Amino acid sequence: MDRRSFIAASAASALGIARGWFLADKPPELIPLSEGVGTVMAVGEGVDGIAAGDRVTCAHFAAWTDGAWSPAYYRVDVGSTIDGWLADHVILPASGVVVLPPEVSDETAATLSGSGLTAWHALFHAARCSPGYAVLTLGTGGASSWGLQLARTAGASVVVTSSSDSKLEQARALGATHSVNYRSEPAWGEAVQRLAGGVDIVLENVGRETLDQSMLACRPNATLVMIGTAPLPEQLPRMPGLYEKNLTLKAISNGSVRMLGELAQACARNRLSAVIDREFDFREAPAAFAHLLEGAPFGKVLIRH
DSSP states (O other): OBOOSEEEEOHHHHHHHHTTSSOTTSOTTOOOOSEEOEEOOOOOTTOOSOOTTOEEEEOSBTTOOSSSOOGGGGGGBBTTTBOOSOSSBOOOOGGGEEEOOTTSOHHHHTTIIIIIHHHHIIIIIISOOOTTOEEEEESSSHHHHHHHHHHHHTTOEEEEEESOHHHHHHHHHHTOSEEEETTTOSOHHHHHHHHHSOEEEEEEOSOTTSHHHHHHTEEEEEEEEEOOOOOOOSSOOOOTTTTTTTOEEEEOOSOOHHHHHHHHHHHHHHTOOOOEEEEEEGGGHHHHHHHHHHSOOSSEEEEEO
């Protein structure tokens, strides 16, 4: 793979790997970053469906081609258990490679295999998002910005939370129906009920720390998709409404290669583009990580080669 285009940096995974929060026993020479796009220079013997010159991305869990999830797929985790995209040239498992439609820009393609695929899996495979549904996304990072766009494309309304009024304004400009500042409204689950009458799907990308408020925001029979891995809070969640409202709590790990192909085609069909917070040159990669540390960006941070 010739890395000529973009690499995407995700605040949670990129910082977690780089700082040793995840996989503390990883080899020090492991190349990070699980999202990217590039042009194929050569393929291995026996590889079909991929050719030199193809513009491609690669699934985060490259061995998970289709079907049900297995923890065994962690063994082939791009940027985590095998080398990732932060390099001049990269070697990728052919099983995870997806050839991209020409309508999908490099900037957008670089964000698909992590944030985009997680939102796609959550909305359409875990929660079966349909027209008329209401979706809640927490924050305005990569998975949330993709979740907002994908949900709106499917005919759902979207509620966004953030501690920044300026980011909430950006979210409304992107199509959010309602927005809640969780700093000024700590009981933001009740605020979501007032504004939207509750939601059918929650993209819970923080974790157990926010789970109680997320459940308070839910309508009966809603699905909360756990995509966040924040540490355990001091006080465990009470999970209000879990039984009364018959809520479904579903955890996911990114998505399969087949799902990534679906997402790429959906982006081409609907002319969707990733929300980009900022771009850095390849030589400025440390500055890109520093930018992530400064605070949650709106959308994705890209590293251009």
